[in-house]
Amino acid sequence: MxxxxxxxxxxxxxxxxxxxxxxxxxxxxxxxxxxxxxxxxxxxxxxxxxxxxxxxxxxxxxxxxxxxxxxxxxxxxxxxxxxxxxxxxxxxxxxxxxxxxxxxxxPHCEELRQAWFADPDPVVASAGWALTTERVAKKPEGLDLSGLLDVIEAEMEDAPDRLQWAMNHCLAQIGIEHPAHRARALAIGERLEVLKDYPTSPGCTSPYAPIWINEMVRRQAG
CATH class of the missing domain: 1.25.40 (Serine Threonine Protein Phosphatase 5, Tetratricopeptide repeat)
Incomplete structure (x- = not known):
C-alpha cells in the first residue's frame, strides 16, 4: 500500500x-x-x-x-x-x-536516558529508569549500581505508581544480574515491601522484588 x-x-x-x-x-x-x-x-x-x-x-x-x-x-x-x-x-x-x-x-538513547532519569515529571523519569534497567541487564559498564540502589532505597516507597514500578524493575534487575549486589537488593525489597500484595495470575512471577529476584536466579541456575 x-x-x-x-x-x-x-x-x-x-x-x-x-x-x-x-x-x-x-x-x-x-x-x-x-x-x-x-x-x-x-x-x-x-x-x-x-x-x-x-x-x-x-x-x-x-x-x-x-x-x-x-x-x-x-x-x-x-x-x-x-x-x-x-x-x-x-x-x-x-x-x-x-x-x-x-x-x-x-542513537540518542543514552543521552535521553540521562536527561530523563532525574526529570521532575515522574512519567518522564520512569522512562529514564526503564532505559537504565535495560543497561543494568545488557550494558552495566559505567553504571553506579550502588548509587542506583541508594536512590531506590530512599525514593521508591513514596514514588508515584509508574515511577515506582520502573524503580522496582530496576531493583529486581540489579538483584538478578549482579550477584555482588543481590543481598542488598533483596534486603531493600523486603524492607520497603513495594508491590508485595500485587495480584499475580497463576503461572506468573510476582513483581515483588524478593520473589522476582529469587525466582529468576533459580531459573538461571536450573
Missing part, C-alpha cells in the same frame, strides 16, 4: 474499534479500542513509512500513535523530537512502546 494517507489509516483504525478491547484497556489506563494483534497486522501490511508515522503521531490518537511506533524508522528521530514525543505520551501503552520500540533503537 504505497503513499497511504493518514485519513485512510484513521478510517481503517476506526473500523477496528472494539468496545471489549476498550473496556480492558481502560482498566490499565489506556484509551484506545483496537486489538493489538489486529494493529500489528495492519502495521505489517503498511510496512515502514516514516512520513506516515509522523502524521499518525500528530493526530494525538492513541491507536494512531501505537501504529506510528510500529511503522516508523526509530533511528530517523532527532533527540529533541523524541523528548517531545515522550512528554506527549501519557497513556501507559504508548509510553512503553515508544521507549521499547523507538528510543532504545535510537
Amino acid at each position: 504505497a503513499e497511504t494517507t493518514v485519513a485512510e489509516v484513521l478510517a481503517e483504525l476506526a473500523g477496528l474499534d472494539d468496545p471489549k478491547a476498550r473496556a480492558v484497556n481502560e482498566k490499565h489506563g489506556d484509551d484506545h479500542a483496537v486489538n493489538l494483534s489486529k494493529l500489528r497486522a495492519l502495521a505489517k501490511r503498511l510496512k515502514t513509512q516514516q512520513e506516515l508515522a509522523s502524521g499518525l503521531w500528530a493526530t494525538g490518537d492513541s491507536a494512531a500513535r501505537l501504529l506510528a511506533i510500529l511503522v516508523c524508522r526509530p533511528k530517523a528521530f532527532g533527540r529533541d523530537e523524541l523528548d517531545t514525543m515522550l512528554r506527549e505520551a501519557r497513556t501507559p501503552k504508548v509510553h512503553d512502546w515508544l521507549v521499547s520500540y523507538v528510543v532504545k533503537k535510537n
